Amino acid sequence: MISQMSPGTPRTAYRKIWESHIASGDPDSRALMYIDLHLVHEVTSAQAFNGLRAEGRRVRRPDLTLAVMDHTVPTWERSRPTPDPIAAEQLRQLAENCRAAEVPLLDLHHRRQGIVHVIGPELGLIQPGMTVVCGDSHTSTLGAFGALAFGIGTSEVEQVLATQSLWQAPATTLEIRVDGELPIGVTAKDMALAIIGRVGVAGAQGTVVEYRGSAVRALSMEGRLTLCNLTIEAGARAGLVSADQTTVNYLAGRAASPTGAEFELAAAAWRSYATDEGAEFDRTVVIDAAELVPHVTWGTNPGMVAQVTGRIPRLSDFHTELERQQAVRALDYMGLSEGTAIEEISVDRVFIGSCTNGRLEDLREAAAIAAGGRVHSTVRAMVVPGSQTVKRAAEAEGLDRIFTQAGFEWREPGCSMCLGMNPDVLGSGERCASTSNRNFEGRQGAGGRTHLVSPSMAAAAALHGHFVDVRQLHRAPLAPVG
Amino acid sequence: MEAFTVHEGLCAALSRNDVDTDQIIPKQFLKRTDRDSYGDAGFFSWRYDEAGNPRADFQLNDPAYQGASILVTGNNFGCGSSREHAVWALTGMGFRAVIAPSFADIFAANSLQNGFLPVQLSPTLVAQLRERAERRDGYRLAIDLRDQQVRDGGGVIAEFVIDPFWRECLLSGRDPIAMALSREEGIAAFEATRPRWSPRTTTAGLFS
Ligand code: SF4
Numbered sequence: 001m002i003s004q005m006s007p008g009t010p011r012t013a014y015r016k017i018w019e020s021h022i023a024s025g026d027p028d029s030r031a032l033m034y035i036d037l038h039l040v041h042e043v044t045s046a047q048a049f050n051g052l053r054a055e056g057r058r059v060r061r062p063d064l065t066l067a068v069m070d071h072t073v074p075t076w077e078r079s080r081p082t083p084d085p086i087a088a089e090q091l092r093q094l095a096e097n098c099r100a101a102e103v104p105l106l107d108l109h110h111r112r113q114g115i116v117h118v119i120g121p122e123l124g125l126i127q128p129g130m131t132v133v134c135g136d137s138h139t140s141t142l143g144a145f146g147a148l149a150f151g152i153g154t155s156e157v158e159q160v161l162a163t164q165s166l167w168q169a170p171a172t173t174l175e176i177r178v179d180g181e182l183p184i185g186v187t188a189k190d191m192a193l194a195i196i197g198r199v200g201v202a203g204a205q206g207t208v209v210e211y212r213g214s215a216v217r218a219l220s221m222e223g224r225l226t227l228c229n230l231t232i233e234a235g236a237r238a239g240l241v242s243a244d245q246t247t248v249n250y251l252a253g254r255a256a257s258p259t260g261a262e263f264e265l266a267a268a269a270w271r272s273y274a275t276d277e278g279a280e281f282d283r284t285v286v287i288d289a290a291e292l293v294p295h296v297t298w299g300t301n302p303g304m305v306a307q308v309t310g311r312i313p314r315l316s317d318f319h320t321e322l323e324r325q326q327a328v329r330a331l332d333y334m335g336l337s338e339g340t341a342i343e344e345i346s347v348d349r350v351f352i353g354s355c356t357n358g359r360l361e362d363l364r365e366a367a368a369i370a371a372g373g374r375v376h377s378t379v380r381a382m383v384v385p386g387s388q389t390v391k392r393a394a395e396a397e398g399l400d401r402i403f404t405q406a407g408f409e410w411r412e413p414g415c416s417m418c419l420g421m422n423p424d425v426l427g428s429g430e431r432c433a434s435t436s437n438r439n440f441e442g443r444q445g446a447g448g449r450t451h452l453v454s455p456s457m458a459a460a461a462a463l464h465g466h467f468v469d470v471r472q473l474h475r476a477p478l479a480p481v482g
Numbered sequence: 483m484e485a486f487t488v489h490e491g492l493c494a495a496l497s498r499n500d501v502d503t504d505q506i507i508p509k510q511f512l513k514r515t516d517r518d519s520y521g522d523a524g525f526f527s528w529r530y531d532e533a534g535n536p537r538a539d540f541q542l543n544d545p546a547y548q549g550a551s552i553l554v555t556g557n558n559f560g561c562g563s564s565r566e567h568a569v570w571a572l573t574g575m576g577f578r579a580v581i582a583p584s585f586a587d588i589f590a591a592n593s594l595q596n597g598f599l600p601v602q603l604s605p606t607l608v609a610q611l612r613e614r615a616e617r618r619d620g621y622r623l624a625i626d627l628r629d630q631q632v633r634d635g636g637g638v639i640a641e642f643v644i645d646p647f648w649r650e651c652l653l654s655g656r657d658p659i660a661m662a663l664s665r666e667e668g669i670a671a672f673e674a675t676r677p678r679w680s681p682r683t684t685t686a687g688l689f690s
Pocket residue numbers: 071115116117136138354355356414415418419436437
């Protein structure tokens with residue numbers, strides 16, 4: 001990261017970040033890229049710390065590293081112990097590794113604990129122009145700040161711990177432009193699901209996506225985080241939104257943000273990373289926001305998605321034999337038939353949370369639907385805030401009471417039923433409306449059936465016991481109290 | 483890291499697109515903290531029924547594929563989670579290489595880090611290779627990283643492309659971390675140019 005970009009040929013935000021982070025080598029081939037921030041969690045780090053120790057290497061920059069416990073933590077009261085001894089041992093090793101390397105850790109009991117992709121933004125740790133990595137594919141979330149943020153494997157976690165750098169090759173760029181105004185009841189989640197449905201789960205492979213257009217500009221930071229979160233589900237390396245006034249406003253006053261005159265300097269530098277007028281992308285996809293509707297996935301990957309008013313496709317709609325077989329397997333796993341209307345699908349469970357939709361705005365959106373209603377008698381619904389900070393803010397607004405009065409469970413923060421590594425899992429055959437990001441087989445529990453939706457769609461499904469078009473029930477999000 | 487020059491072995495077909503890493507290694511195995519206990523866990527839900535018996539309808543359970551070391555599969559293999567455990571599961575099952583029309587980026591990077599070679603070939607060619615493996619009659623391939631060729635008994639089938647950096651690392655068994663450490667001067671010089679306001683996680687009061 002340099003202090004300010006100089007003018008020249010128009011460049012994309014991605015290209016500016018890449019070129020300005022090369023510690024060694026040539027930007028047109030594989031080069032050593034400096035990493036400004038490394039986020040760490042329990043599931044993908046133990047082997048990396050072990051590797052470091054085996055080679056006698058040290059953590060180069062504990063001050064650019066932050067660890068958190070999120071993936072396996074139970075969401076019941078924090079005073080109760082972690083029931084799974086193997087998970088408890090993994091958490092213990094993270095604490096021990098962080099202590100030995102002097103890496104700050106937000107443990108189970110920390111007041112800033114939360115899902116790794118939720119806590120960074122809250123603290124102001126993610127700023128435009130930065131390079132950010134984490135041993136987790138949904139690190140793409142953090143591109144919402146006009147940063148280059150992507151997931152890495154454990155070997156690369158080890159390299160970043162040891163060298164604060166990674167060997168990277170330049171990516172191609174994909175512009176996804178969403179112009180116009182999102183209709184009421186249609187959210188960033190629906191925008192993202194529509195995009196994946198359009199480009200496919202492998203459609204953005206090898207690219208860094210930049211979301212542009214008036215509908216993207218109109219999104220809040222939280223909406224942009226949701227949008228960038230799902231970029232990985234289209235196969236992209238990373239997704240980002242160039243910094244603008246919304247980004248700068250969000251960062252003002254955050255714990256890790258600069259203050260006073262330095263903030264002005266920083267803000268100017270942040271903006272200089274935005275894509276230049278006239279910069280060229282390798283590919284462009286254009287989407288009309290006005291035509292977007294709420295979406296629901298019906299299959300076993302996020303590209304198997306339909307409009308809420310639509311139906312599951314017919315097998316004859318698939319072009320290749322492999323695709324047809326894949327749809328047959330998906331429908332069999334999901335216990336659904338071709339051509340079924342989405343609104344006829346009933347659910348047993350509802351999960352509102354995750355790094356996709358576990359932030360305050362998401363909870364407000366869900367609460368606006370839940371308020372005064374009652375969870376359907378055949379449904380069990382839970383709300384898991386993305387972080388302790390989100391949980392406190394939601395409680396201060398009374399959202400917890402809206403949920404609990406309507407019959408939703410209100411839990412402690414963590415990844416929870418997004419991947420079911422803690423006690424929150426679907427039983428075999430149970431069907432869930434989930435605000436998370438992956439509907440893969442068994443993701444939320446062996447045999448569990450996941451339908452991805454927005455927070456308001458999930459809340460509506462909880463009340464009605466089946467999917468309903470939230471646009472029919474829409475109420476304005478609850479205004480914050482006070 | 484594990485070196486790779488040439489590998490010759492039996493091919494097994496996994497005739498599916500978009501095989502995600504949640505299937506290659508389900509989450510219940512991600513609580514372990516080692517790198518080499520995942521062979522039995524690979525494709526767990528597809529491979530075993532609820533009672534723990536091998537499912538007859540899962541391709542890789544086919545006795546004809548016993549001892550296979552080259553996986554031939556569909557598009558977008560390894561999509562989803564960044565879990566490197568997926569590669570550890572595949573190598574634990576005895577695979578040394580995987581051939582597909584395309585790979586998810588993080589999975590491909592993780593594979594290379596472990597000397598497990600992702601070989602990308604055209605969809606038509608991969609479909610042909612898959613068909614040959616599906617005949618279950620001992621179809622074998624040799625994958626040669628030196629001349630970037632895939633060969634079978636009949637000769638050269640295809641040349642494949644691989645990033646020169648990784649080709650070099652794999653042929654020599656050189657460790658990317660050691661290579662980065664040898665660029666210490668560049669890293670330190672870069673650090674000196676970072677702006678003063680760049681966030682630090684150790685700043686006092688950050689988490690209050
Ligand atoms: S909430 Fe889900 S997707 Fe997000 S980091 Fe946790 S497990 Fe991964």
